[in-house]
Amino acid sequence: MFTGIIENTGVIKEVQSNGTNKIFWVASSLSGELKIDQSLSHSGVCLTVEEIKNGMHRVTAIEETLLKTNLAAWQQGSIVNLERCMQLNGRLDGHIVQGHVDASAECIAVIEKGGSWEYSFTFPEKFSALIIEKGSITLNGISLTLFNVGTNSFSVAVIPYTYEYTNINGLQKGDGVNVEFDMLGKYVQRMLQQKAII
Structure with a gap:
């Protein structure tokens, strides 16, 4: 984890x-x-x-x-x-991440916001139920918060520290990133699917 x-x-x-x-x-x-x-x-x-x-x-x-x-x-x-991997006696500063990539997303825009950066992505629509406004997502291993959530697109904001100390500063329009959706959302989706079958 x-x-x-x-x-x-x-x-x-x-x-x-x-x-x-x-x-x-x-x-x-x-x-x-x-x-x-x-x-x-x-x-x-x-x-x-x-x-x-x-x-x-x-x-x-x-x-x-x-x-x-x-x-x-x-x-x-x-x-x-x-x-x-996280230590059980440490603080969970991001969110629970498994290191199991679910899909790739393509960067469609990078906007410098005068002290922060906004990145927008498209991703396979079949995963749309796994993202929510202000929810968590992992991009290239980075825990980030979602906004402008659509059926196959979303945006994230990146603070200067994250920009400087991760590889997101090299990300350009057209580049692909590894995506892991929130594990809690995946469990909820699975339970709802199973309930629909019964």
């Missing part, structure tokens, strides 16, 4: 292919503090740390992950958001 509060960013130093999988070497100031077999969110995707050396850590993304996220587009030099 994660909170959507990014601890640091990392840089992709090397990308390797192994069958249908991709292996990523990520350099960050967190890498030396990690442990083998630890879960770490990489731009919203929970991946297992497999090896640590020289200020870098290695993770593998399988085909299913590559198909459902933007990891297939990662290349040497790509910046990724990093968050270690």
